[in-house]
Amino acid sequence: MRKHALNCHRMKPALFSVLCEIKEKTGLSIRGAQEEDPPDPQLMRLDNMLLAEGVSGPEKGGGSAAAAAAAAASGGSSDNSIEHSDYRAKLTQIRQIYHTELEKYEQACNEFTTHVMNLLREQSRTRPISPKEIERMVGIIHRKFSSIQMQLKQSTCEAVMILRSRFLDARRKRRNFSKQATEILNEYFYSHLSNPYPSEEAKEELAKKCSITVSQVSNWFGNKRIRYKKNIGKFQEEANLYAAKTAVTAAHAVAAAVQNNQTNSPTTPNSGSSGSFNLPNSGDMFMNMQSLNGDSYQGSQVGANVQSQVDTLRHVINQTGGYSDGLGGNSLYSPHNLNANGGWQDATTPSSVTSPTEGPGSVHSDTSN
DNA sequence: CGAGATGATTGGTA
DNA sequence: TACCAATCATCTCG
Numbered sequence: 001m002r003k004h005a006l007n008c009h010r011m012k013p014a015l016f017s018v019l020c021e022i023k024e025k026t027g028l029s030i031r032g033a034q035e036e037d038p039p040d041p042q043l044m045r046l047d048n049m050l051l052a053e054g055v056s057g058p059e060k061g062g063g064s065a066a067a068a069a070a071a072a073a074s075g076g077s078s079d080n081s082i083e084h085s086d087y088r089a090k091l092t093q094i095r096q097i098y099h100t101e102l103e104k105y106e107q108a109c110n111e112f113t114t115h116v117m118n119l120l121r122e123q124s125r126t127r128p129i130s131p132k133e134i135e136r137m138v139g140i141i142h143r144k145f146s147s148i149q150m151q152l153k154q155s156t157c158e159a160v161m162i163l164r165s166r167f168l169d170a171r172r173k174r175r176n177f178s179k180q181a182t183e184i185l186n187e188y189f190y191s192h193l194s195n196p197y198p199s200e201e202a203k204e205e206l207a208k209k210c211s212i213t214v215s216q217v218s219n220w221f222g223n224k225r226i227r228y229k230k231n232i233g234k235f236q237e238e239a240n241l242y243a244a245k246t247a248v249t250a251a252h253a254v255a256a257a258v259q260n261n262q263t264n265s266p267t268t269p270n271s272g273s274s275g276s277f278n279l280p281n282s283g284d285m286f287m288n289m290q291s292l293n294g295d296s297y298q299g300s301q302v303g304a305n306v307q308s309q310v311d312t313l314r315h316v317i318n319q320t321g322g323y324s325d326g327l328g329g330n331s332l333y334s335p336h337n338l339n340a341n342g343g344w345q346d347a348t349t350p351s352s353v354t355s356p357t358e359g360p361g362s363v364h365s366d367t368s369n
Numbered sequence: 370c371g372a373g374a375t376g377a378t379t380g381g382t383a
Numbered sequence: 384t385a386c387c388a389a390t391c392a393t394c395t396c397g
Contacts, residue, residue, distance in 0.1 A: 225386090
């Protein structure tokens, strides 16, 4: 169902400029050809497409237009630079061929026109030849060459389209991320479950770690949030897994945090979940720092990243049932809870028991960004 | 081969 | 512009 947006945009009479140019170079009037050969819409289309694709446009800059076209083709993201350069290289190749051929045709056209003119001049010695006749002949010649040009343009367009569709196909061809990458992303996700919206820096960091692009990270989180929210049950196990994975460090971190809090020691319990994500400003600061037992951490002292550990720990505790509802018995990972947690809300909370009872100190993590 | 998982795209919203 | 929701297209696994 998805179509390549091979839109040819609006057609502008670029044809005329091309023709005019040719005529000008050949020193001939375009009128003759124009009269009996009105602007062929197809040729216009081809011209415009070539222009849009950066094949026939004003060059100089070594295919910068082509690069722009490539970027446009990919939706503007400058991520897949490898593919882009590949695409650009091929497009440049096409462009070169196109221009070479075009030049050849023009030259041939000129030569042939000159040749015919000479013949006519010779003939004019034996019989009177009106300028009109000359013009007519020239018109015929040019029409012939125009049709040849048209073929050239057509095949160039085809080549570009093939290249482009291949390029797009390649982009669309999906590859699963490496296990490691998925793991890293999941770790981040589950350790920031109460606010799984990585900041730009965090995304970049994740992208680097996972060897994927930032937009892929965004895609991943977009997909993950939705799918998690849609079917939390399905993800419980996974959540447990990743939560447990970081539980120990989380516990340590929290313990250290508590200790720090008590002793007022400035040491920060670093160690982001699994030691990987020690994000500078990952939005977690906006969360309420309500602790497990109700006593609240002071965010300023504990540090933002600890909150993620708290999330993790809470989850584990919750899951293992080791924690009796000090939080009012709300299962932390229900959609309602997400909702209650502010930004990471549900929108489509199913009809099931929604007890809008106590809003646990509603947070303002939220999407405000 | 089919079902489910998953990355990408699209259209809509605030 | 980031995000959501729906959907597509491909991959993976049994």
